[in-house]
Amino acid sequence: xxxxxxxxxxxxxxxxxxxxxxxxxxxxxxxxxxxxxxxxxxxxxxxxxxxxxxxxxxxxxxxxxxxxxxxxxxxxxxxxxxxxxxxxxxxxxxxxxxxxxxxxxxxxxxxxxxxxxxxxxxxxxxxxxxxxxxxxxxxxxxxxxxxxxxxxxxxxxxxxxxxxxxxxxxxxxxxxxxxxxxxxxxxxxxxxxxxxxxxxxxxxxxxxxxxxxxxxxxxxxxxxxxxxxxxxxx
Numbered sequence: 001x002x003x004x005x006x007x008x009x010x011x012x013x014x015x016x017x018x019x020x021x022x023x024x025x026x027x028x029x030x031x032x033x034x035x036x037x038x039x040x041x042x043x044x045x046x047x048x049x050x051x052x053x054x055x056x057x058x059x060x061x062x063x064x065x066x067x068x069x070x071x072x073x074x075x076x077x078x079x080x081x082x083x084x085x086x087x088x089x090x091x092x093x094x095x096x097x098x099x100x101x102x103x104x105x106x107x108x109x110x111x112x113x114x115x116x117x118x119x120x121x122x123x124x125x126x127x128x129x130x131x132x133x134x135x136x137x138x139x140x141x142x143x144x145x146x147x148x149x150x151x152x153x154x155x156x157x158x159x160x161x162x163x164x165x166x167x168x169x170x171x172x173x174x175x176x177x178x179x180x181x182x183x184x185x186x187x188x189x190x191x192x193x194x195x196x197x198x199x200x201x202x203x204x205x206x207x208x209x210x211x212x213x214x215x216x217x218x219x220x221x222x223x224x225x226x227x228x229x230x231x232x233x234x
Contacts, residue, residue: 001227001230001231002231005227006036006039008230009035009227010031010032013031013073017031028057028061029055035069036055037057037062038065038069038070039073040054041062041066042204042205042220042223042224043203045205045208048062048063066212066216070216070219071215071219071222074222074223074226075128075223075226075229076226077127077150081126081151081154085119085120085121085154086119086154086155087118087151087154087155088118088194089115089116089147089151090115090116090198091114091138091142092113092114092116092198092201093107093111093114093134094111094114094131094207094208094221095111095209096131096134096212096217097110097210097213098210098213098214098217100213101131101133101214102133103135104134105134105135109134111134112133112134113133113134113141113145114128114129114145114221115141115145115147116194116197116198116201116225117129117150117151118193118197120193122232123196123197124232125197125229127150127151128147128221128222129146129150130145131145131218131221132144200231201225206220206224207220207224
């Protein structure tokens with residue numbers, strides 16, 4: 001994230017917090033440092049015991065900051081779409097240690113399935129479904145996560161359809177017809193956009209092994225989606 005994007009993020013949070021009185025003791029860290037702590041935690045996936053001394057706070061204080069500031073960074077789900085907008089949806093697995101919301105998935109790890117909806121033109125994330133157990137297939141997760149309801153009637157393409165160049169039938173390798181190859185090529189371009197977006201999002205190491213419990217993995221995914229959009233200049 002660039003300093004300019006970070007500054008815009010903090011200014012937006014400060015406007016939202018303006019005029020809101022909160023009970024209890026004031027934070028020991030400024031808003032900038034609290035946001036930086038959360039972002040560093042998501043990026044590095046260091047334990048809070050390792051991260052807290054870098055900011056001069058206790059482990060419990062760092063945990064409170066992640067728990068309270070993390071949700072403030074969440075992506076604001078887009079409510080309205082321009083006429084003619086095309087969206088792309090695909091699911092990604094996030095290994096999660098909280099087994100109350102995770103199940104063993106095809107990667108043989110306890111994971112959660114997250115349905116991510118992107119704008120086909122800009123690859124900006126416009127919606128993120130709630131995490132569902134990792135053993136759910138994408139068709140089922142699309143509805144159960146609430147992602148389908150979020151986008152309504154907007155034209156949505158799925159990137160989960162495999163697009164091989166050849167067809168296997170009765171043990172014989174058959175080359176596809178030209179029109180089918182062209183159709184598969186268009187699917188590959190759609191899928192590439194999604195996979196590139198996922199690759200950028202998973203540079204945030206918390207999505208490789210999330211130790212957060214309860215709503216933590218959902219808040220982390222929403223926050224990283226927001227930071228992904230900021231990185232693209234949104």
